[in-house]
Amino acid sequence: MKEIYIVISKTGTILCKMLRLFTHEEYNHASLSLDGELNSMFSFGRIYPYIPWLGGFVEESPHFGTMKRFSETEVRVLTVSVSDEVYDKLNNELHQMLSDKCSYHYDVFGLICAAFNKVYRRKNYYYCSAFVRDVLVKHGIESPDLFPEIVRPTDFLEIPDCSEIYNGKLREFAGAVNT
Numbered sequence: 001m002k003e004i005y006i007v008i009s010k011t012g013t014i015l016c017k018m019l020r021l022f023t024h025e026e027y028n029h030a031s032l033s034l035d036g037e038l039n040s041m042f043s044f045g046r047i048y049p050y051i052p053w054l055g056g057f058v059e060e061s062p063h064f065g066t067m068k069r070f071s072e073t074e075v076r077v078l079t080v081s082v083s084d085e086v087y088d089k090l091n092n093e094l095h096q097m098l099s100d101k102c103s104y105h106y107d108v109f110g111l112i113c114a115a116f117n118k119v120y121r122r123k124n125y126y127y128c129s130a131f132v133r134d135v136l137v138k139h140g141i142e143s144p145d146l147f148p149e150i151v152r153p154t155d156f157l158e159i160p161d162c163s164e165i166y167n168g169k170l171r172e173f174a175g176a177v178n179t
Contacts, residue, residue: 001081001082001083001084002034002081002082002083002084002087003036003079003080003081003082004032004033004034004079004080004082004087004090004141005032005033005034005035005036005038005041005077005078005079006030006031006032006077006078006079006080006132006136006156006159006162007030007031007032007033007038007041007075007076007077007078007170008027008029008030008075008076008078008153008154008156008157009027009028009029009030009031009067009073009074009075009076009153009170010026010027010028010029010073010074010075011029011066011067011070011073025152025153025154026154027074027076027153027154028152028153029043029045029128029153030043030128030129030131030132030153030156031043031060031128031132032090032094032131032132032135034087034090034091034094037173037174038061038062038077038170038173038174039061039062039063040059040060040061041059041060041061041067042057042058042059042060042094042097042098043057043058043060043128043131043132044056044057044058044104044106044107044126044127044128044130044131045058045060045066045106045128046058046065046066049065049066049068049069050069055105055106055108056101056102056104056105056106057097057098057101057104057126057131058101059098062170062171062173067170071171072169073169073170073171074168074169074170075166075167075168075169075170075173076157076164076166076167077164077165077166077167077173078156078157078159078162078163078164078165079162079163079165080141080142080159080161080162080163081161082139082141086139086140086141089139090135090139093135093139094135103124104124104125104126105124105125105126106125106126106127107120107122107125107126107127107130108127110122110125110126110127110130111127114127114130114150114152117150118150119149119150128153129151129152129153129155129156130151132151132153132156133147133151133155141161142159142161146158146159
């Protein structure tokens with residue numbers, strides 16, 4: 001068995017602040033990581049840290065990009081155990097998506113609809129929490145019945161198979177879990 005990590009975060013970006021106004025949720029971003037140090041996380045978000053309107057499939061890290069720019073980012077880190085086979089398939093899929101990231105798009109319209117409790121889905125278009133949900137369901141890690149039709153990052157806190165292992169600043173994560 002191996003561990004995967006669901007990271008929900010509050011970055012302080014303008015989009016995060018706007019979403020908080022609509023959702024009344026403190027955390028408004030979700031990522032997946034296969035790395036226990038969270039040096040590499042996958043999600044849909046800003047492609048360039050200083051250009052908020054260009055988004056897509058991204059690799060995130062506290063050491064570069066948006067997560068580095070917003071160094072006060074707060075996270076809640078959840079872990080779930082998966083079989084070695086599921087882990088390997090997930091690893092392959094995420095790296096394949098990364099190598100073909102031009103085929104995937106940030107779903108601005110879907111996110112706006114979700115803010116108003118409306119569902120809008122298109123193939124290869126995601127916002128962060130829809131991506132995390134779809135990956136968990138596709139790989140049989142969680143049941144589709146577990147999630148509401150419009151999933152928000154804080155919905156991942158309700159997954160019965162997950163354990164919260166950290167709550168604090170992303171930049172302090174490695175030291176906090178390794179002590």
